[in-house]
Structures are given as structure tokens and as C-alpha cells.
Amino acid sequence: MRRVAFVVYPGYSVMALAAASVFETANMLEGQPLYDLRFVSEAGGPVQTSSGLRIESEPFKDASGDTLVVGGAIFDEPSTPGMIEFVRSAPSAYRRIAAICTGAFVLAEAGLLDGLRATTHWLHAREFQKRFPRVKVDEDRIFINDGQIWTSAGMTAGIDLALALLETDHGPEVAKSVARKLVVYHRRGGGQSQFSSLLELAPKSDRIQRALGYARENLHNPLTVSELAEAAHLSPRQFSRAFQAETGQSPAKAIENLRVETARTLMEQSRHPIDAIARQTGFSDRDHMRRAFLRAFGQPPQVLRRTARNEALDWQDRQHYGQPG
Numbered sequence: 001m002r003r004v005a006f007v008v009y010p011g012y013s014v015m016a017l018a019a020a021s022v023f024e025t026a027n028m029l030e031g032q033p034l035y036d037l038r039f040v041s042e043a044g045g046p047v048q049t050s051s052g053l054r055i056e057s058e059p060f061k062d063a064s065g066d067t068l069v070v071g072g073a074i075f076d077e078p079s080t081p082g083m084i085e086f087v088r089s090a091p092s093a094y095r096r097i098a099a100i101c102t103g104a105f106v107l108a109e110a111g112l113l114d115g116l117r118a119t120t121h122w123l124h125a126r127e128f129q130k131r132f133p134r135v136k137v138d139e140d141r142i143f144i145n146d147g148q149i150w151t152s153a154g155m156t157a158g159i160d161l162a163l164a165l166l167e168t169d170h171g172p173e174v175a176k177s178v179a180r181k182l183v184v185y186h187r188r189g190g191g192q193s194q195f196s197s198l199l200e201l202a203p204k205s206d207r208i209q210r211a212l213g214y215a216r217e218n219l220h221n222p223l224t225v226s227e228l229a230e231a232a233h234l235s236p237r238q239f240s241r242a243f244q245a246e247t248g249q250s251p252a253k254a255i256e257n258l259r260v261e262t263a264r265t266l267m268e269q270s271r272h273p274i275d276a277i278a279r280q281t282g283f284s285d286r287d288h289m290r291r292a293f294l295r296a297f298g299q300p301p302q303v304l305r306r307t308a309r310n311e312a313l314d315w316q317d318r319q320h321y322g323q324p325g
Contacts, residue, residue, distance in 0.1 A: 001033050001034060001035065002035050002036070002065070002066035002067065003036040003037075003038060003064070003065030003066050004020075004023055004035050004036070004037050004038070004065060004066065004067045004068075004069060005038045005039070005040050005063050005064075005065045005067070005069065005094075006019075006020060006038070006039050006040070006069045006071065007040055007041070007068065007069065007070045007083075007086075007087075007103075007106075008039050008040070008041050008047045008055050008057055008071070009041055009042065009047060009073070009080075009083065010047060010048055011048075011049070011073040011074065011077065012047065012049045012050065012055075012071055012072075012073055013049065013050050013071060013072050013073055013074055013101065014049050014050065014051045014053055015154075015155055015156075015158070016069075016072055016100045016103070016158055018156065018158055019069060019071075019100060019158040019159060019161065019162035020037055020162075021182060022159060022162035022163055022165075022178055022182070023035040023037055023162065023166070024037065025178045025181050026170070026174060026178050028181075029174075029177050029178060029181060030174065034169070034170065036065075038058060038063070038065065039055050039056065039058065040057055040058050040059070040060055041057040041058075041059065041060070042059070042060055042080060042082040042083055042086070044057055044058050044059030044060075044062070045057065045059075050073060050074040050075075060082065060086045063086075063093075064093055064094075065093075065094060066094065066095050066096070067094060067095065067096050067098065067165065068087075068090050068094040068096075068097045068098070069097075069098045069099075069100065070087065070097070070098070070099045070100070070103035070107060071099075071100045071101065071103050071158070072100055072101030072102030072103045072104075072105075072120075072121070072154065076102050076105055076127075078109070079105075079106050083106065084106075087106055087109075087110040087112065088110040088112070090110075090112075091112065091148055095148070096148050096149070096165070097112065097148060097149050097150070098149075098150040098152070098165065099118075099120075099149075099150070099151045099152070100152050100154075100157070100158035100161060101120060101121045101152070101154035101155065101157070101158065102120060102121060102124055102154070103151075104118055104119070104120040104128065104151045105120070105124075105128065105131075105132075107149065107151070108131070108132040108135055112149060113132065113134075113135040113149065113151075114132075114135065115134060115135075115136070116135065116146040116147065116149055117136045117137075117138060117144050117146045118135050118136065118137060118144055118146065118149070118151040119137065119139060119140075119141040119142075119143065119144045119151050119152065119153055120137070120139070120151065120152075120153065120154070121153055121154030121155070122139050122140070122153065122154075124154075125137055125139030126139070141153065142157050142160050143157060143161040143164060145164070150165065159182070163175050163178065163179055163184070166178060201246075201247040201249065201254055202246075202247070203243075203246045203247055204246050205242065207232040207234060207242070208232060208242060208243055208246050208247070210232055211229070211231045211232040211239070211243070212254070212258075214228065214231035215228060215231075215254075215255055215258060216258060216262075219255075219258060219259055219262055219280070219281050219282045220279065220280055220281065220282050221282060222282065223255050223282065225240055225251050225252075228243075228251055239251070255282075256292055257296070259281045259282050259283060259289075259292065260292050260293055260296045260297070262281050263277050263278070263280075263281040263283070263289060263292075263293070263301070264293070264297070264301075264304060266280065266281070267304055267305045267308070268304060268308035269308075274286050274289070274301055274302070277289070277301075286301075289301060
């Protein structure tokens with residue numbers, strides 16, 4: 001049984017505890033205690049979170065285990081000397097160390113991220129890089145594993161990170177079962193962007209939302225303005241005006257963003273040929289998709305796929321040779 005210790009402190013975000021549900025659910029579905037969950041703090045005893053909820057904890061001096069998870073806080077505050085000392089010594093006491101959201105600040109303060117690749121919540125990424133220039137920050141990743149250290153973006157990305165840790169320990173089928181039980185569409189790949197085109201568009205009316213939902217489900221089609229307008233129950237002229245007013249983008253630009261977002265996920269997480277992905281996401285051909293990728297990401301599809309595969313192979317090599325992570 002693997003012990004997972006969650007570091008809690010005053011102002012700790014309750015959202016970071018969502019990762020604990022992954023390990024708890026794994027125990028339930030497997031019918032045996034795969035994980036022993038503990039909550040630790042500098043002094044032990046009750047710790048008040050950002051929402052006012054109090055968590056009973058054990059003191060650092062009694063803490064040990066397989067995995068240490070440092071969650072984030074709503075407001076980033078400098079860590080106490082005791083916290084920094086504990087985290088700095090963690091690599092010798094824990095097989096792996098993970099940080100969720102602004103928990104990466106704690107790891108960086110302790111010097112654990114120097115020279116490593118890491119991510120954090122996009123809202124804090126620029127400040128993070130400014131404060132810790134020795135860290136290789138990638139602000140557009142869901143999570144990153146570099147050696148013994150794992151870091152994730154904010155909020156629900158902690159669930160993706162926990163599912164990845166579970167998959168590493170017990171395989172993809174167990175992780176899929178847990179994701180299904182949690183009503184999660186399996187874990188997002190670490191290389192997936194923190195940003196969602198649909199979320200960025202943020203339409204206000206049900207009609208425009210309906211049209212975007214229709215578009216997401218039918219990306220393999222040409223998706224003309226007339227087709228989208230029909231889904232929204234508007235005339236093409238009314239639809240174009242309303243779409244631009246609510247999203248700040250033209251329908252054509254928004255659809256291209258949806259296409260490249262979906263295509264990038266398929267490029268990084270599947271073995272489908274590029275031509276097949278282009279057809280599946282509605283590009284007329286691979287050249288059309290390549291030009292769209294260059295506009296959106298500054299790189300062609302093949303480079304993004306190669307990068308994702310190299311990261312996966314690097315992780316597999318570390319597992320094969322028994323290295324941490």
C-alpha cells in the first residue's frame with residue numbers, strides 16, 4: 001500500500017483536495033487499500049482552508065510515505081521556514097513529489113524545481129517565472145513530470161495529475177475505471193493546453209452556445225455559416241452579427257480554433273495518420289491543417305507530435321531503468 005501525504009497549511013485551497021478523491025476511489029473500486037491518505041502540516045492539528053473548512057493533520061515530523069502532494073492556495077504567500085525545510089528534504093523521504101496549482105511556488109522556494117520543467121496555474125505563470133528564473137516554466141501544460149517531480153496547472157488539473165500518478169502505479173485500466181466513476185472524461189494528457197477554445201469564446205446566449213455545441217460535434221463537416229445559423233435558429237446575417245458581438249470572433253475564426261485544438265489533441269494522444277486527423281477535424285487536407293497549426297502554435301503538426309512522443313519515451317525510459325518519476 002502506498003502512502004500519499006497531502007501538505008496542508010492556512011489558506012490552503014479545498015479544490016486541491018479533489019486529487020485525493022482519485023486515490024480514494026481507486027481503493028473503493030479495487031476492493032483493497034491501494035493508498036493510505038494522510039494530511040500533514042507544520043504543527044499538526046486542525047488547519048483552516050481558504051473556505052473555512054478545517055482539516056485535521058499530522059505534524060511534519062511524523063510524516064513519511066511514497067508520494068508527497070503540495071496543493072495551492074487562493075492567495076500566494078511566502079512559505080514558512082519550517083515548510084521550506086520540510087519540502088527541501090522531501091526527495092530523500094518520498095519516491096515522488098507533486099505540486100498542484102500554486103503549490104509549485106512552494107517547491108520552487110525549496111529549490112526543488114531548479115533546472116527542471118514545471119507548470120502552474122496560467123494566471124500565476126508569469127510571476128512564477130519572474131520569481132524563479134532557474135525553473136523552465138511551461139505555462140500552457142496541464143501537468144508536467146520531470147524526474148521525481150510532478151507539477152500541474154490549477155483547479156481540476158490536479159485530478160488529471162492524480163489520474164496520471166494512478167496510471168503510473170496501477171496501469172491505464174484502473175485509471176480509466178476511476179475516471180469513469182468520477183464522471184471525468186479520462187485524464188487529459190499532460191501536453192494538453194490549459195486553455196479551451198469554447199471557454200475562451202464564452203457566448204452569452206443559448207442560441208450561440210447551441211451553435212458551438214453543434215460545431216464541436218460536427219467538426220468533420222464543412223460547417224458553413226448557414227449550417228451554424230440553422231442550428232442557432234437564426235438567419236445567417238443575424239447569426240454572424242450575434243456571434244461576433246458575443247464572442248469577439250468571426251464564426252470562421254472560431255471554428256478554425258476548435259479544429260486546431262481538437263487536431264492537436266489527436267496528434268499528441270493518438271497514432272492516427274495526419275491525413276486522417278485532418279479529415280476528422282474538418283480540414284480540407286493536411287496542408288490546410290499545417291497552415292492553421294502554424295498560425296495557432298507557430299509549429300507544424302509533426303513537430304508537436306514528435307515533442308509529445310519524445311516526452312512519453314523519456315518517461316518510459318525512466319520507468320524501465322527504475323529512475324524516480
